[in-house]
Amino acid sequence: MLRAPPGDAEFFVLDEIVAALDSTNVSRVARFLRGRSKQFQTIVISLKDTFYDKADCLHGVTRNPGFSNSFTLDLKAFAA
Numbered sequence: 001m002l003r004a005p006p007g008d009a010e011f012f013v014l015d016e017i018v019a020a021l022d023s024t025n026v027s028r029v030a031r032f033l034r035g036r037s038k039q040f041q042t043i044v045i046s047l048k049d050t051f052y053d054k055a056d057c058l059h060g061v062t063r064n065p066g067f068s069n070s071f072t073l074d075l076k077a078f079a080a
Contacts, residue, residue: 011041023050030054 018026026048033042034054046052058073 011043013043013045015045016047017044018046018048018051021048026050027054 018029021029030051052058056076058075060071062069
């Protein structure tokens with residue numbers, strides 16, 4: 001990850017950063033990002049449920065012939 005001066009980066013987009021990791025290391029990455037959530041926001045693209053079940057919010061896009069739909073699911077409402 002590139003280092004930016006404090007206050008410069010509003011959010012990071014991370015694409016499949018956990019693709020090659022096992023569930024233990026996926027959890028470590030999630031904890032790392034959660035621990036820095038006050039410093040920056042993160043948009044993570046992932047297909048691993050062990051990662052996205054730790055998210056605050058999910059955004060999805062479905063593709064149909066000629067158009068696409070997007071949706072948002074706020075997971076904070078389901079937190080235990």
